Amino acid sequence: MSLPEALPSVRLFPLNEPRFGTAVSQFQVEGNVSGERHSDWDAFMEHYPDICHPDEKGPDWWSGKWKEDFDSMAQLGMTVQRMGIEWARVMPEKGKVDETAVAKYRTMITYLHELNIDPMITAFHFVLPDWVAQEGGWESSRIKQSFAYFTELLADRFGDVPYWVTVNEPMNTVAAGYFVGEWPPGKKHDLKGTIFSRRHLIQAHDICYTAIKKAIPDAFVGAANAVIWVEPHSQSLADRVLVGLDSYIYNTNFIYATQDMVDFIGMNYYTGYFLKFNPKSPGLATGENEKGAHGVVQVPFGDVITPDGLTSDLGWPIVPEFFLKALQSLHEQFNKPIVVTENGIADRSDQYRSYYLLTHLIALHEAQRRGIDIPMYIHWSTNDNQEWMDGFQSRFGLVEVNPTTGERTIRKSALLYADIAEAREIDIPRLAEEYLSPDQQEMLGQFLEGLDKRDDSWLNRY
Ligand code: BGC
Secondary structure: OOOOOOOOOEEOOOOOOOEEEEEOOHHHHHOOOOOOOOEHHHHHHOOOOOOOOOOOOOOOHHHOOHHHHHHHHHHOOOOEEEEEOOHHHHOOEOOEOOHHHHHHHHHHHHHHHHOOOEEEEEEEOOOOEHHHHHOOHHHOOHHHHHHHHHHHHHHHHOOOOOEEEEEEOHHHHHHHHHHOOOOOOOOOOOHHHHHHHHHHHHHHHHHHHHHHHHHOOOOEEEEEEEEEEEEEOOOOHHHHHHHHHHHHHHHHHHHHHHHHHOOOEEEEEEEEEEEEEOOOOOOOOEEEOOOOOEEEEOEOOEEEEOOOOOEOOOOOEOOHHHHHHHHHHHHHHHOOOEEEEEOOOOOOOOOOHHHHHHHHHHHHHHHHHOOOOOOEEEEEOOEOOOOHHHOOOOOOOOEEEOOOOOOEEEOHHHHHHHHHHHHOEEOHHHHHHHHOOHHHHHHHHHHHHHHHHOOHHHHHHO
């Protein structure tokens, strides 16, 4: 193996940090139990009957299978579980609270405590109750009052939850719902919707933050922001300006708007790209880029270029250096603790997940060594689940789930994660030997050499 010679096992995090955990969102794991769900996403999916077959219930938490997944996470040594409380379930109609649904969530949270796993609750993860959507959803200011009611209810009933995410990837809700039109409410190039949904999501964050802190003063609360790292394709002024604009609009504008009302900056990081100025580019849309990367956000006046090297099942490039850059950049801009609220890979056959985990955790360690405060790392995802418009095609889980039978199998990469979480150190040579292919060991060596140099010469590898 060609790892650099004197690489000792890297001792990770001498203190009690970070906490290691995994994440899901409720819509993605609960399964379609007909007649019981009342959300905009359920209604939207009806237009796409091919995406989820009626037999596919996935992890099917609503029928009680959450327990098996929580037990597996405890076995793997996880100490944080990020999940949601689905607004559409606990308030299926305006002014009505479904106490049976609340009680189900209560049981889940209590069980997590019993396993010594701290719950982290997400209040909004892309899904609205139907009645809220019909009142205009994020576009309408009426949502503020409804969301305030819901978040006060959460704070009141789940006062034993220490970690909270107010809104998940707000700029994806805005872009995919009102500009690209791929998600509810399916509006395209709707400038008014784009502007107002963003504004109301910022206000919703503040409302939720205030409600939680009032009821649970010690709670640790933030939003989970999608960060897709973009790197200029060349050092030309045009490429650099484009990157600056794109990363402000997509990655950080919401953080700037909410930074005075957060205890941490939540970052959902998966991947990154090079951007090249091109006045003829078709504009903002999701779709496929020249190398087949699916779900790529295209940028007005820019070509999105996939770095060379490994990619996930969705064609998303695996570039751990970008993860380090993203951590560094958020630290420099906001100087607050950063919680990695999501990080992971679609990898059905589990051929790259160990490499992804190992390199990203080494990058995280390097960030900590450089003085960045990262109290928590949360891997996406606990289990294979419903990947929005991709249905059960994309498999992000540490636990594999057969979407029809619900049968679970713990993936090998989950054991690597458990090893690091338990040992609280990254024994690079041993883990590389045990979990990586010879090619991946070679790439790991190059990655480590690049980290040592601390400059951008590694960019040439991509
Ligand atoms: C979302 C998750 C999603 C994951 C993988 C994030 O955008 O918060 O709901 O499953 O990324 O695409």
